[in-house]
Amino acid sequence: MGNKCNYDFFMDPIEKKFLNKLRKKLLSKAEGKILEIGSGTGVNFELYEKHDVVAIEPDNKLRMESLNKVNDKKIKVISGDAENLVFEDNEFDAVVVMLILCTIPDNKKALLEIRRVCKSGGKILVLEHIKHKNKVLAVIQDILTPVWKKIAMGCHLNRKTVDIIRDLGFEIVEKEYHVGDNFVLLEILNNK
Ligand SMILES: C[S@@+](CC[C@H](N)C(=O)[O-])C[C@H]1O[C@@H](n2cnc3c(N)ncnc32)[C@H](O)[C@@H]1O
Structure with missing residues (x-):
């Protein structure tokens, strides 16, 4: 995934089949000043309209690739680490989190950093693949994850992301499962 062309090439069929539709649905809820975490090659950038966006991406190649997709939009792309955000408390109206909680070492x-930089009453918009509710499929995910992590830049197939979010006390106001319950869309109200 470190290779910029490979990432978009690999993801293209999945994007066309369902992912792009899910991204659009979630981003239709984004308003105000937005922080996008781990923006990768900037796949979401074409979906922002008049939004004022700051995007952080630690991987240099992916970040450089994403700059080609900024065009004339109000999107500032910088290097950054979700575990140590460089922003002030309450700086953003919404935080966009797509396909990164599976990867970040300490999600x-x-x-908690996202909660801090997002305003109270702001939105945290999450699209993630998750550990399957079906026990057999969940075991297969457990077996595949050590190998998958090595080829997919640390991505875990088996994180219980919804439970992790709930256990941290976030208020999930909307939750939708998609693609055979492998993916989830969450709208979280940042009550703090
Ligand atoms: C699967 S890609 C998803 C990229 C993009 N969000 C998307 O939806 O296409 C995971 C991204 O998380 C980024 N990432 C990994 N660790 C990170 C961290 N600690 N902070 C911010 N982003 C991180 C990776 O560099 C990569 O761009």
Whole structure:
């Protein structure tokens, strides 16, 4: 995934089949000043309209690739680490989190940082793949994860992301499962 062309090439069929539709649905709820965490190659950038966006992406190649997708939009892309956000408390109206809680080493720390920089009453918009509710499929995910992590830049197939978010006390106001319950869309109200 470190290779910029490979990432978009690999993801293209999945994007066309369902992912792009899910991204659009979630981003239709985004308003105000937005922080996007781990923006990768900037797949979401074409979906922002008049939004004022700051996007952080630690991988240099992915970040450089994403700059080609900024065009004339109000999107500032910088290097950054979700576990140690460089922003002030309450700086953003919404935080966009797509396909990164599976990857970030300490995703609880990242979520607490997101809570801090998002305004009280702001929105945290999450699209993630998750550990399956079906026990057999969940075991297969457990077996595959050590190998998958090595080829997919640390991505875990088996994180219980919804439970982790709930256990941290976040208020999930909307939750939708998609693609055979492998993916979830969450709208979280940042009550703090
Ligand atoms: C699967 S990609 C998803 C990229 C993008 N969010 C998307 O939806 O296409 C995971 C991204 O998380 C980024 N990432 C990994 N660790 C991170 C961290 N600690 N802070 C911020 N982003 C991180 C990776 O560099 C990568 O761009």
